[in-house]
Amino acid sequence: MLSQDELRALENWRFDKRMPSRAAAVRELLRRGLAAEGFDLAGEGIQSKQFGIVDKGGAEASSEEDG
DSSP, X not given: OOOHHHHHHHHXXXXXXXXXXXXXXXXXXXXXXXXXXXXXXXXXXXOGGGOOSSOTXXXXXXXXXXX
């Protein structure tokens, strides 16, 4: 939910950038915000099981380095 001021700012930005819809404007702002924070976007066809904190074999590699 957006406040009236937030909605007004979103609509002003949307019209200034000639975005086709409010949803498109929100998606673009999210994409820009995430990119500014250094987050990479997932490629198409990437499955959720392909995301993780460590690479496959990461725990095994750490064990090998320790021992």
